[in-house]
Amino acid sequence: GLVTCKGELRTVNSKFDGLLTLLLQSGLVTCKGELRTVNSKFDGLLTLLLQSGLVTCKGDGTCSCVVHQLLRTQSDITTVPFARTGESGTHQYKIFDHLLKLRYNGQFEDHDKLIEILRDAPSFQDSNTQVWVKLCEGYSGWVRGGSILDEDKQTDNIDALIRQTKSPMELEILKVHVTFLKYLREGKFVQGMEDGYSAMQIVRNIRPGFLRGYMFRCRAFLLSLLIANESCHEAREALRREAIRCCKLGIDNADLEENLRHLVHTCADQKTTCLLYIAMLHLDSALTASTRGRRRHISTESLQAADSVLKVVSQMKLSTFARTRQLLIEGDYVFRQAQQLQSLTHFKEALQKAKVARALAKKYNFQAEIKYSEERIASLKDDIRR
Numbered sequence: 144g145l146v147t148c149k150g151e152l153r154t155v156n157s158k159f160d161g162l163l164t165l166l167l168q169s170g171l172v173t174c175k176g177e178l179r180t181v182n183s184k185f186d187g188l189l190t191l192l193l194q195s196g197l198v199t200c201k202g203d204g205t206c207s208c209v210v211h212q213l214l215r216t217q218s219d220i221t222t223v224p225f226a227r228t229g230e231s232g233t234h235q236y237k238i239f240d241h242l243l244k245l246r247y248n249g250q251f252e253d254h255d256k257l258i259e260i261l262r263d264a265p266s267f268q269d270s271n272t273q274v275w276v277k278l279c280e281g282y283s284g285w286v287r288g289g290s291i292l293d294e295d296k297q298t299d300n301i302d303a304l305i306r307q308t309k310s311p312m313e314l315e316i317l318k319v320h321v322t323f324l325k326y327l328r329e330g331k332f333v334q335g336m337e338d339g340y341s342a343m344q345i346v347r348n349i350r351p352g353f354l355r356g357y358m359f360r361c362r363a364f365l366l367s368l369l370i371a372n373e374s375c376h377e378a379r380e381a382l383r384r385e386a387i388r389c390c391k392l393g394i395d396n397a398d399l400e401e402n403l404r405h406l407v408h409t410c411a412d413q414k415t416t417c418l419l420y421i422a423m424l425h426l427d428s429a430l431t432a433s434t435r436g437r438r439r440h441i442s443t444e445s446l447q448a449a450d451s452v453l454k455v456v457s458q459m460k461l462s463t464f465a466r467t468r469q470l471l472i473e474g475d476y477v478f479r480q481a482q483q484l485q486s487l488t489h490f491k492e493a494l495q496k497a498k499v500a501r502a503l504a505k506k507y508n509f510q511a512e513i514k515y516s517e518e519r520i521a522s523l524k525d526d527i528r529r
Contacts, residue, residue, distance in 0.1 A: 235271055235272060236402050236405035238261065238275060238276070238279075239279060240405060240406045240407060241408075242282075242283075243279075243282070243408050243412065244408040244462070246279075246283045246286050246287070246464075247286070247462035247463065247464040247465065248463045248464070248507070249463050249464070249506070249507025249508060251287055251508065254283055255283075258276060258279070258280060261276050270304045270305075270307040271309065271310070273304050274314050275314075277304075278314075278317050278321050281325070282321060282324075285321070285324045285325070285328065285511070286511075288510025301318055305318065312349060313349055315345070316346070316349070316354055317354065317357070319345075320357055320361055332368070335365065343358060345358075346358045346359075350401070351395075351399040351400075352396055352397075352400040352401060353396065353409055353413055355396045356392065356394070356395075356413050356417075357393075357413070359389040359390070359393040360389070360390065360417055362389045363386040363387075363390045363393065363417070363424075364420065366382050366385060366386035367420065367430075368429055368431075368434075369382055370382045370383055370424070370429075371428065371429040371431075371434035371435065371436035372435050372436065374435070379427075383424050386424050387424055390420045390421045390424070391417070391421075393413055393414075393417040394413070394418070396413075397410040397411075397413040397414045398414075408462070411460070412462060412465060414459075415456065415459055415461060415462075415465045416465065416468075418452055418455060418456050419452075419465070421452050422452040422453050422456070422476070423449075423472050425446075425449035425452065426446070426472070426476060427439055427441050427479075428475040430468070430471070432522050433518055440479075440482050441479055441482075443483070446476070446480065449479075450476065453473060456469055463503065463507050463509075464512070466503065467507075467512045467516075468500075470496050470497075471512070471519065473496055474494075474497045474500065474519060477492045478493040478519075478523065481526070490526050490527050493519075494519075494523040494527065497516050497519035497523060500512065500515075500516040500519075501520065504516055
């Protein structure tokens with residue numbers, strides 16, 4: 144009775160199947176069906192189940208018990224083409240990671256020069272490389288306020304290229320993520336939600352790693368916007384729990400990325416972003432300050448929880464982009480303190496944080512962060528005048 148399942152997850156036929164499937168899909172499972180040694184949390188659980196007699200299995204990976212059937216199914220998922228790291232795959236990961244590092248540190252001139260070099264390289268004829276580069280351009284447009292797959296023709300071209308690649312499912316998820324960012328910037332929130340929902344249906348079919356983490360992180364961000372404008376307390380708390388769960392899964396999947404050595408900056412940024420989102424969720428805030436939630440008050444426990452997370456982030460090495468967001472959310476923390484204490488000093492400190500964030504965003508041309516900081520500055524000036 145510890146597990147209840149209505150059968151939405153595939154291969155769920157019993158309470159134990161439901162538990163096992165959830166463990167497999169959460170990314171906490173790293174077991175390959177080897178029962179002779181206990182090397183993971185899941186191996187330990189499986190050993191206990193075997194010893195208790197709840198599961199009957201002779202430990203043979205070819206047997207037909209439920210455990211090994213599910214493990215073999217999960218093994219099929221983890222060997223999709225994207226998960227195989229050949230020489231060309233390694234090269235593409237390195238390119239993707241380096242471009243992320245450049246744009247998140249505001250080095251857009253170097254970013255664009257590298258894009259041009261890649262376009263002239265013989266390897267650019269490969270459809271995988273073309274898709275990676277085009278999507279990196281989309282991400283760059285989002286960070287600095289440029290175009291993000293603005294033309295339908297460009298989007299159609301990417302769709303055609305994706306169909307020619309060896310890993311269409313994974314590249315489609317990246318494209319959905321870029322399109323989601325485009326919709327959000329255009330204010331098409333419903334379309335962004337629909338795209339995010341579609342991507343979450345795909346995510347269960349790809350291996351644990353940064354891509355799966357991207358989608359959990361994307362879902363958490365969408366939920367933060369819903370929470371910030373939700374009037375029902377019970378609904379907000381349910382959404383907040385789910386968003387925090389998604390952030391934790393985003394962090395776990397970054398740690399589980401099998402190509403981590405080629406995606407160092409990508410996975411580090413994912414963990415930083417998810418931690419900042421968790422702090423933001425505890426503060427009942429969102430990246431945009433134009434929400435109903437800003438007028439609400441939060442509990443002391445929520446404030447303490449946010450403080451704990453922000454202390455962890457303060458010990459991490461951050462990109463300039465992440466540092467800008469850190470300043471915004473630290474400002475939100477001080478703002479919530481100001482609300483509780485009715486302290487003019489704290490309101491002024493929050494205002495100063497927002498101004499520093501704006502200066503940093505302007506220096507490196509992070510357009511969305513300029514907007515977010517200016518929203519906070521305007522709101523805090525109103526608070527101080529009151």
